[in-house]
Amino acid sequence: xxxxxxxxxxxxxxxxxxxxxxxxxxxxxxxxxxxxxxxxxxxxxxxxxxxxxxxxxxxxxxxxxxxxxxxxxxxxxxxxxxxxxxxxxxxxxxxxxxxxxxxxxxxxxxxxxxxxxxxxxxxxxxxxxxxxxxxxxxxxxxxxxxxxxxxxxxxxxxxxx
Amino acid sequence: xxxxxxxxxxxxxxxxxxxxxxxxxxxxxxxxxxxxxxxxxxxxxxxxxxxxxxxxxxxxxxxxxxxxxxxxxxxxxxxxxxxxxxxxxxxxxxxxxxxxxxxxxxxxxxxxxxxxxxxxxxxxxxxxxxxxxxxxxxxxxxxxxxxxxxxxxxxxxx
Numbered sequence: 592x593x594x595x596x597x598x599x600x601x602x603x604x605x606x607x608x609x610x611x612x613x614x615x616x617x618x619x620x621x622x623x624x625x626x627x628x629x630x631x632x633x634x635x636x637x638x639x640x641x642x643x644x645x646x647x648x649x650x651x652x653x654x655x656x657x658x659x660x661x662x663x664x665x666x667x668x669x670x671x672x673x674x675x676x677x678x679x680x681x682x683x684x685x686x687x688x689x690x691x692x693x694x695x696x697x698x699x700x701x702x703x704x705x706x707x708x709x710x711x712x713x714x715x716x717x718x719x720x721x722x723x724x725x726x727x728x729x730x731x732x733x734x735x736x737x738x739x740x741x742x743x744x745x746x747x748x749x750x751x752x
Numbered sequence: 753x754x755x756x757x758x759x760x761x762x763x764x765x766x767x768x769x770x771x772x773x774x775x776x777x778x779x780x781x782x783x784x785x786x787x788x789x790x791x792x793x794x795x796x797x798x799x800x801x802x803x804x805x806x807x808x809x810x811x812x813x814x815x816x817x818x819x820x821x822x823x824x825x826x827x828x829x830x831x832x833x834x835x836x837x838x839x840x841x842x843x844x845x846x847x848x849x850x851x852x853x854x855x856x857x858x859x860x861x862x863x864x865x866x867x868x869x870x871x872x873x874x875x876x877x878x879x880x881x882x883x884x885x886x887x888x889x890x891x892x893x894x895x896x897x898x899x900x901x902x903x904x905x906x907x908x909x910x
């Protein structure tokens with residue numbers, strides 16, 4: 592499975608570490624930059640190439656790292672065929688009921704739902720609000736959660752793709 | 753401000769509280785639905801209505817707020833539209849780097865976000881209204897580097 596990865600100065604250090612981590616798992620990782628730390632660089636310059644690559648390479652995923660992850664996702668989602676989800680922190684459902692009606696105590700649930708409901712193909716991670724352990728766990732969870740392809744979710748996605 | 757509001761079945765239960773709050777704050781609210789609870793309705797339909805409205809009228813005094821289960825699908829769909837800068841909020845974040853502004857302030861200060869997609873599954877009514885109140889009160893300072901980045905996002909053809 593190919594993974595395109597990218598991020599600006601805010602994501603640079605953890606991007607470099609995450610690349611190594613993913614490669615060790617056997618993923619084929621293609622880095623779209625930044626290729627050096629430059630505190631004045633702009634996230635769209637790296638996120639746009641990731642987004643375009645993921646949109647073209649249908650079996651691939653993208654991981655982008657930035658300050659909050661929000662601008663990165665905003666930028667990626669401009670590209671048709673991209674569905675970028677943001678993860679900036681763990682969150683427990685208030686009603687502790689998951690999609691099947693059973694209790695959920697999973698603080699990473701939002702990542703699973705981004706795959707299962709939205710078929711997200713890019714994960715946009717915040718380096719300001721997440722530890723590297725959380726980033727590794729979130730990425731792995733994202734890449735290993737399948738999209739079951741429920742009809743209602745496909746219908747909703749097709750309405751904007 | 754003029755605020756467009758939209759919600760599917762997942763957010764429907766909190767939409768009235770949101771609309772009432774916004775009106776009490778003195779905003780003009782344009783509700784794009786849903787207007788009744790239908791668990792089979794699609795977030796895309798209401799998201800597109802809000803996003804289209806903002807896309808056509810991207811003034812500083814126009815905003816959109818969309819309620820959904822996680823806010824993620826709503827943000828994805830909304831950001832397809834030119835001039836829309838949508839962010840997802842599903843709760844407070846814990847800092848790992850000191851002196852960083854929170855997700856809500858950052859969404860306004862760095863990105864001039866004009867659409868807020870709320871993941872109501874993870875929010876109480878109070879936490880939702882507090883986030884909205886903060887979000888509406890923060891103006892975009894227009895720092896050059898942020899404008900430059902937003903311009904690059906706007907240059908991407910949807």
